[in-house]
Structures are given as structure tokens and as C-alpha cells.
Amino acid sequence: MSGLKVVLASRSPARLATLRSAGVDPEVVVSGFDEDSITEADPSRLVAALARAKVGVIADRLPAGDLVVIGCDSVLDFEGEIHGKPADAGQATRRWQRLRGRTGVLRTGHHVLLRRDGAEADLTRVASTTVHFADLADAEIAAYVATGEPVEVAGAFTLDGLGGAYVTGIEGDPHNVVGISLPLLRTMLAELGVAWHTLWRPTP
Numbered sequence: 001m002s003g004l005k006v007v008l009a010s011r012s013p014a015r016l017a018t019l020r021s022a023g024v025d026p027e028v029v030v031s032g033f034d035e036d037s038i039t040e041a042d043p044s045r046l047v048a049a050l051a052r053a054k055v056g057v058i059a060d061r062l063p064a065g066d067l068v069v070i071g072c073d074s075v076l077d078f079e080g081e082i083h084g085k086p087a088d089a090g091q092a093t094r095r096w097q098r099l100r101g102r103t104g105v106l107r108t109g110h111h112v113l114l115r116r117d118g119a120e121a122d123l124t125r126v127a128s129t130t131v132h133f134a135d136l137a138d139a140e141i142a143a144y145v146a147t148g149e150p151v152e153v154a155g156a157f158t159l160d161g162l163g164g165a166y167v168t169g170i171e172g173d174p175h176n177v178v179g180i181s182l183p184l185l186r187t188m189l190a191e192l193g194v195a196w197h198t199l200w201r202p203t204p
Contacts, residue, residue, distance in 0.1 A: 051111035
């Protein structure tokens with residue numbers, strides 16, 4: 001094992017569950033960063049900047065020691081527009097009325113900060129996954145929005161929750177749609193000199 005403490009700078013239960021399923025048990029430290037404070041027309045640059053900002057906010061609050069801090073942010077890139085979390089049920093409904101039967105790209109920014117032996121290094125990357133949406137009837141959209149799930153997530157849908165039935169296919173990493181790309185994260189850590197398997201929880 002690496003001896004590195006892993007910190008996730010995100011309140012997303014889906015990101016935490018994804019890491020835990022992959023054998024990594026991070027400590028969650030929520031940044032509280034105001035996402036509306038960054039304005040950027042390009043979706044990839046936006047999520048990269050937000051991921052960096054989330055890590056930056058908490059980095060100075062963390063105790064000394066060797067650690068890896070992971071920050072992520074996701075948006076749906078659809079017809080040249082950036083879609084984060086819907087403001088309310090009405091917006092979620094209108095969004096799904098546009099998405100149904102069509103295709104968007106889920107983009108997630110990843111920022112990784114490594115502190116080890118008194119030195120720091122960091123990387124930022126963006127993963128993109130194409131998502132094909134089912135052609136939902138109005139009643140299906142209404143039922144889905146009524147669950148509250150679409151208002152809680154970027155793009156107004158999930159792959160790993162109730163929304164999974166409404167995604168007909170993807171091109172790219174499915175973990176990225178959930179909010180954190182494990183293959184990209186492994187590659188980023190390798191560039192920083194950390195082997196992914198060294199972050200796995202100890203086996204009994």
C-alpha cells in the first residue's frame with residue numbers, strides 16, 4: 001500500500017460509492033465552493049476550472065501528511081449549451097422534453113493533487129462520454145421528475161439510479177457519467193507516480 005490518505009472534495013454520493021466499489025475509501029471533505037462564481041462558455045474548460053477550484057478550497061484546510069486529493073465537476077454538453085443541475089422541477093421537465101430521443105455529451109473535470117514527502121504535484125484532465133437518451137413519453141418524464149432525482153444531478157439524469165432506464169446507450173467510460181472516470185483517474189495518478197492498486201483498502 002502507498003500510505004497515502006485519499007480525500008474526495010465532493011459531496012456526491014455517487015462519486016463516493018464509485019470509489020468505494022473500486023476498492024478506495026476516501027475521506028469526504030466538501031469544499032462549499034460557489035460554482036456560479038466561475039463563468040466559462042466552453043464546457044470542458046468550465047468543469048476543469050471547477051474541479052481545480054474545489055481542490056484548491058480544501059487543500060489548505062487538510063492536515064499535514066502524504067495524501068491525494070480528488071476534485072470533480074460534471075456538466076451535460078447538449079446542442080452547444082451547458083447543463084448543470086436543474087434549478088427546479090419545471091426546468092428538469094423542460095430539459096427532458098428536449099433531451100428525449102437525442103444525444104448529449106457528459107463532461108467531467110478531474111483535478112488531482114498529490115502531497116508526498118513535503119512536495120506537491122497536480123494534474124487536471126477532462127473525460128467525455130456520449131449519452132443517448134430514450135424517447136420518453138410526457139407521462140414518463142413527469143413520473144421521473146416527480147421522484148426528485150433529476151434536480152439533484154448534472155444534466156437531469158443518472159446512469160446508476162432511476163434514470164438508468166432512460167439511457168439507451170453510451171460511448172465512452174460509464175463511470176464518467178456517474179461523475180468520476182476511474183480509468184482517467186488511474187492514468188492521472190500514474191503520471192504523478194502513484195499506482196492505482198496501492199490505494200485499495202487493505203484486504204482482510
